[in-house]
Amino acid sequence: MKLILHIWRQPGPKAPGRMERFDLDGISEHMSFLEMLDLLNEKLTAEGKEPIAFDSDCREGICGMCSLVINGVPHGPEKGTTVCQLHMRHFRDGQEIWIEPWRAKPFPIVKDLVVDRSSMDRVMAAGGYVSVNAGSAPDANSVLVGKDTAEQAFEAAACIGCGACVAACKNASGMLFVAAKVSHLGLLPQGREERMRRVRRMVEAMDQEGFGNCTNQYECEATCPKEIPVAFIARMNRDFLKAALFSS
Amino acid sequence: MGWVATFFRSSIGSKFLMALTGILLLFFVLGHMTGNLLIFQGAEALNAYAHWLHDHPKFLWTSRIVLLAIFVIHVTTAIRLKLENMAARPVSYVKGRTLKATLASRSMVFTGLLLLAYILFHLLHFTLGVVQKDATGPSGPGGEKDVYAMVVTSFGNPVYAAGYILAIALLWLHLWHGIASFFQTMGWSHPRWTPLFTFLGKALSLLIFLGYVSVPFSVLTGLLKLPAGGN
Numbered sequence: 001m002k003l004i005l006h007i008w009r010q011p012g013p014k015a016p017g018r019m020e021r022f023d024l025d026g027i028s029e030h031m032s033f034l035e036m037l038d039l040l041n042e043k044l045t046a047e048g049k050e051p052i053a054f055d056s057d058c059r060e061g062i063c064g065m066c067s068l069v070i071n072g073v074p075h076g077p078e079k080g081t082t083v084c085q086l087h088m089r090h091f092r093d094g095q096e097i098w099i100e101p102w103r104a105k106p107f108p109i110v111k112d113l114v115v116d117r118s119s120m121d122r123v124m125a126a127g128g129y130v131s132v133n134a135g136s137a138p139d140a141n142s143v144l145v146g147k148d149t150a151e152q153a154f155e156a157a158a159c160i161g162c163g164a165c166v167a168a169c170k171n172a173s174g175m176l177f178v179a180a181k182v183s184h185l186g187l188l189p190q191g192r193e194e195r196m197r198r199v200r201r202m203v204e205a206m207d208q209e210g211f212g213n214c215t216n217q218y219e220c221e222a223t224c225p226k227e228i229p230v231a232f233i234a235r236m237n238r239d240f241l242k243a244a245l246f247s248s
Numbered sequence: 249m250g251w252v253a254t255f256f257r258s259s260i261g262s263k264f265l266m267a268l269t270g271i272l273l274l275f276f277v278l279g280h281m282t283g284n285l286l287i288f289q290g291a292e293a294l295n296a297y298a299h300w301l302h303d304h305p306k307f308l309w310t311s312r313i314v315l316l317a318i319f320v321i322h323v324t325t326a327i328r329l330k331l332e333n334m335a336a337r338p339v340s341y342v343k344g345r346t347l348k349a350t351l352a353s354r355s356m357v358f359t360g361l362l363l364l365a366y367i368l369f370h371l372l373h374f375t376l377g378v379v380q381k382d383a384t385g386p387s388g389p390g391g392e393k394d395v396y397a398m399v400v401t402s403f404g405n406p407v408y409a410a411g412y413i414l415a416i417a418l419l420w421l422h423l424w425h426g427i428a429s430f431f432q433t434m435g436w437s438h439p440r441w442t443p444l445f446t447f448l449g450k451a452l453s454l455l456i457f458l459g460y461v462s463v464p465f466s467v468l469t470g471l472l473k474l475p476a477g478g479n
């Protein structure tokens with residue numbers, strides 16, 4: 001396959017950036033999107049040019065490191081798929097593709113397509129944990145968790161923290177991410193004790209980082225590679241109200 | 249009370265503020281519509297209602313002040329959030345794409361601000377009577393307004409009728425997203441009920457559109473007219 005690529009190039013955090021065009025040939029449709037970029041980088045390196053900086057780690061859809069906006073959609077056109085798991089067979093020969101970094105104030109650009117997502121880590125550090133040391137694993141079935149609750153918690157726990165929800169949101173809001181974390185921990189017995197304090201602290205941290213505000217447009221749900229539903233945002237809203245009204 | 253201020257300044261608290269003031273405005277819009285529809289019972293019914301309001305100034309002014317406060321909160325919070333949201337994405341995408349957001353959801357601030365502009369005009373027109381004076385001036389024997397005659401004369405002018413219909417269409421769009429959005433913001437989301445609430449919200453927004461537009465429509469088509477030999 002042959003592709004026409006338009007890629008965001010930016011030498012550093014403060015430097016001005018622009019879209020640069022590359023014509024790439026010899027792409028196999030079995031390649032992943034990142035392998036296609038690897039191919040381009042090999043070519044650029046061989047030509048003595050600066051390769052394109054982009055993030056990846058596991059390349060199996062679980063670490064949340066890969067982060068490209070492809071033709072306006074974070075993680076590209078395939079539903080429920082990270083870029084690293086996106087294959088070139090979903091594109092046409094000769095197609096023009098625009099590749100951009102996540103765009104949000106809390107995600108400053110480091111270089112080209114690489115953004116700094118430590119704002120999400122700081123939100124996690126504000127309450128995205130269980131602080132009780134529960135000792136060794138309890139006997140199976142000594143702590144009962146209903147099947148529905150376990151499934152709901154698991155659905156939220158699928159969040160890999162990639163930030164696609166923020167990148168997709170019209171307002172660069174981080175609410176789907178925070179809602180997933182708050183719900184995942186708050187639904188289970190180990191995390192339930194700190195549920196009220198957690199939601200207050202994590203929302204406060206989220207606001208401090210400069211994420212936007214949700215306007216219920218659900219672009220996040222449509223792009224999330226783990227297809228986490230916006231019902232969790234409603235759940236977080238409820239928890240947050242409860243925490244504000246009743247917790248000390 | 250510090251926690252109240254902290255709550256309403258937070259992102260989620262601000263959303264509650266939008267949702268609560270929005271839904272109160274919706275109740276007003278429904279009440280206002282019910283009053284308007286009295287016109288189909290004839291001039292006496294509509295005028296009696298209008299005069300009743302003016303004969304109860306305490307009730308009228310309390311309502312107006314509460315409504316104004318709600319409105320100011322709704323609009324100022326909307327603008328504050330919009331500015332924050334714009335700041336949260338300083339550089340926009342070269343190739344932006346929309347997957348799920350709708351025209352209505354994307355234009356909330358736009359439809360809202362146009363509504364604000366129209367409401368100001370509407371007050372100058374019907375409440376204060378400084379626009380289109382020949383139609384809206386006092387006309388009753390005691391100097392009180394003949395609201396029926398005012399409405400029929402005003403909407404007899406297609407330009408005023410069209411402006412009104414356009415504004416109501418904007419309200420329709422605002423509420424098409426707004427009512428469904430209210431439930432999500434309040435945290436009332438459930439796989440069984442959310443689709444129903446969303447549907448009912450859209451249906452209600454359409455009903456409101458039809459209810460309001462029925463008045464200028466009836467004047468333009470001659471269904472509502474001034475009494476023969478009237479003023």
Ligand code: HEM
Pocket residue numbers: 214215216263266267268269270271273274275277322323326327353356357359360361363364365422423425426427429430431433434
């Ligand atoms: C006059 C100026 C107005 C402005 C600037 C305005 C603006 C807005 C904005 C920006 C939102 C947030 C939408 C979102 O979350 O996506 C909103 C929500 C809403 N507005 Fe308005 N609006 C106005 C008037 C009205 C009126 C007259 C009504 C009455 C019927 C109304 C009812 C609502 C409702 C029900 C919501 C949903 C709240 C939520 O999202 O939870 N608005 N408005």
Ligand code: FES
Pocket residue numbers: 055056057058059060061062063064065066082083084085
């Ligand atoms: S590289 Fe780990 S999720 Fe894509």
